[in-house]
Amino acid sequence: GDSVTQMEGPVTLSEEAFLTINCTYTATGYPSLFWYVQYPGEGLQLLLKATKADDKGSNKGFEATYRKETTSFHLEKGSVQVSDSAVYFCALNDAGGTSYGKLTFGQGTILTVHP
């Protein structure tokens, strides 16, 4: 079955540091890939997505590139801010199936950014 593996956290950085959160996946079809973010006290929000190989998703300074050859979708940001402190989830949707609302999530990575 489908699965997503994220680097284990928590990750603690100083403001303006470079961020990478690794994500690899296993899927039988040709999935769409996502990063969702959960800020303290809020629900999950879509951060960015990529729907096919070599696509780059980007939003709020975050980027991730869909790498089919390495089955990866690593999240990066060049300069993090305190407001980026949150839990980040990598997820996939196997578009070859009929479960339209089914996302397979990784276990989440807690990011804390200090001033």
Added chain:
Amino acid sequence: ETGVTQSPTHLIKTRGQQVTLRCSSQSGHNTVSWYQQALGQGPQFIFQYYREEENGRGNFPPRFSGLQFPNYSSELNVNALELDDSALYLCASGGDRRANTGELFFGEGSRLTVL
């Protein structure tokens, strides 16, 4: 603000009891999915409903059941509660096209504690 609201936000039940969680989807969205998020884990897909019919189910026993109503609100019912059912239950909605690509809008969740 995703437009997806869930109730109640917190509740405590005892083992063997039954619980009903409710979700009001974002206007115009006809797909709703439910997820279980245990502490420190990523959300796990329970099932989804599309136009009032179950359309996809994860690895959860039949005592987890649901309903979707004509106004696209939804319920998650769990019978014979077990201690391991303690978790945050998330509702997510998406329109036809958005749900097909995995772009879901999540509520803030209902925190269930089973004693």
